[in-house]
Amino acid sequence: MDFEVIINNLPLYLEGLWITLQLVVVSLVCGLFIAIPLGMLSAHRNYWIQFLPRLFIYCFRGTPLLVQMFLIYHGLGQFEAVRESLAWIILKEAYWCALIAFSLNTAAYTAEIIRGTIRQTPAGEIEVARSMGMSPLTQQRRIVLPSTFRRALPAYGNEVIFMLHGSALAGIITIVDLFGAAKIVNSRYFVPFESFITAGFFYLCVTFLIVGLFRLAENRWHAHLRPRQS
């Protein structure tokens, strides 16, 4: 065991951790913004309204994140037209390609969580809202969505953790995230165990943080739905 090289390369790991956190936080925020309308549309009763959102969700849940990322990074770069276009300023950078892939992927999963939770809104709540004379949009805004966000919290906490772990794929396309840093240390000093266990430790710490944050959030917004404690 040779943890000295790990200590010497700690700055590399910390820079990697910073990149990982950026990727995860930004893609979660973007993903959530895409997911809310997407989830609402896919929960709509009209088949034609839910068709496209559900197709999107199906495609992004139906293929591995790695395949999506390679399609955006390597796949789009193959076409001359893409390379000549303005979009190339963004698609040229591995960082942005990863961010786009992660955002779309988490958007699909989060939309599915929202769709399921909206569908499970107790019928009574909606009946009451309707009898109060609320328009469909007001019903969504005042009754369905607030209750959905509360009830979706535990499932969303899971998605956040999955996104953190999925972000390790960024290390494959030249980005020096936490996993990328571990790969550099491994291949430079030939210490696979030490280098990857260190990355694992950092991921564990971040997961611990996420679990804690969601526990706080659930205590605040989900408390009324918890089983009563004796």
Next chain:
Amino acid sequence: MKKLVTALVSFALLALFSTAATAGNWDKIRIGVEGAYPPFSWVEADGELKGFDIEIANALCNQMGAECVLVTQDWDGIIPALLAKKYDAIVASMSITEERKKKVAFSDKYYNTPARFAQKKGAGISISKEGLSGKSVGVQRATIHDNFITAEFGDSVTIKRYATQDEAYLDAVAGRVDLLLADSIAMDDGFLKTDNGAGWEFVGPSYSDPKYFGDGAGVAIRKGDQDLVDLFNKAITAIRADGTYQKINAKYFKFDIY
């Protein structure tokens, strides 16, 4: 029941130790190769391994009178897998460097070629600290080229590290890197002379400073297996002497790369 278990366990242990016992006798050698580094090694569409490294590995085995099994392994894990005994030797254009010598033993070199930069034709990049400032250069991770660029130009140039040389070529074509740094022969035949690399050219001097680029490419072997190192050294001298090496060399290159 208990007897059966004891029998099975002792059989398993016996099998384990009997393979360990044959480790000193080299009738059968497993060789780790990369398979993503043309023209030295690549995988054909039908899965067959081809290239200079592959033919040299087979010629060395022939010379030693050993039966060889080639195992493909990604570059990143090629030394750890040797240490983990997934194979007994690496024939993968691995340069003999000080850092690697801390972990593995090397045979004598079997070829030695310099490194060079390549740029998009007409880009006019000057290879100096100032000239490289703000540019990006693609290298294969944990190679001599990675070490060189990191140590010499790391503070002025953006380094993009790839798991395989092929991926670096792919991103060069896509315009994601301004420069490539790699072995000159590998880059010439594996990229510049192909349709993909038609728009690229060599730029700057040839590098072969032993401090970074080592003493040429050798066969890497676990430190405990000094007998195998000796066998490989003898075999390299022998195929150089009997013309086998030159025959293989001529199939791939116009000049002797030894």
